[in-house]
Ligand SMILES: Nc1ncnc2c1ncn2[C@@H]1O[C@H](COP(=O)(O)OP(=O)(O)OP(=O)(O)O)[C@@H](O)[C@H]1O
């Protein structure tokens with residue numbers, strides 16, 4: 723038997739897909755979790771192997787030592803960028819849903835993962851709509867001062883200038899937007915035999 727070192731290419735062949743990271747960024751309540759969950763379901767139906775890294779879960783575990791200061795947000799995103807990249811190197815399609823409010827942190831993620839392995843998705847929704855949705859009741863708490871340093875209210879969100887996809891969740895349905903993402907990524911994750 724050959725002792726050739728196993729590489730990503732071997733793993734991709736076994737999994738019958740090209741690996742990729744989809745990175746959803748946007749305000750709280752913009753729709754990152756909703757869209758990444760819906761996307762994963764569509765990919766699962768097509769037999770792609772995926773995994774979701776979601777802000778809420780990661781902050782309960784891997785990053786539970788971190789808060790919401792600028793330094794901690796930076797460290798949160800740096801760690802997730804590294805984890806997403808390891809999972810990508812294992813051959814998976816990784817869906818990563820984090821507010822990721824700072825441009826410099828998103829740039830670190832791009833450098834870690836590599837532009838060719840990454841699809842940056844700006845989940846674009848006006849603050850007023852996110853606040854009206856207030857899925858978790860956090861905007862109310864941020865407005866009353868109960869929560870400090872809340873993105874969009876008392877901590878900045880730097881609008882991404884370069885994204886592969888911009889999804890306007892106040893203007894299009896979840897189904898429509900999932901269709902948009904699928905159309906963009908299916909050619910990238912399909913394994914073409916060499
Ligand atoms: N077109 C749409 N795309 C995505 N979500 C939508 C859309 N229209 C309405 N919604 C609703 O908006 C809400 C988005 O909440 P979601 O938890 O996905 O936000 P989030 O970006 O993950 O926030 P957080 O950063 O707090 O985790 C959901 O209740 C969802 O049903």
Ligand SMILES: [Mg+2]
Nearest residue numbers: 754755777819
């Ligand atoms: Mg979420």
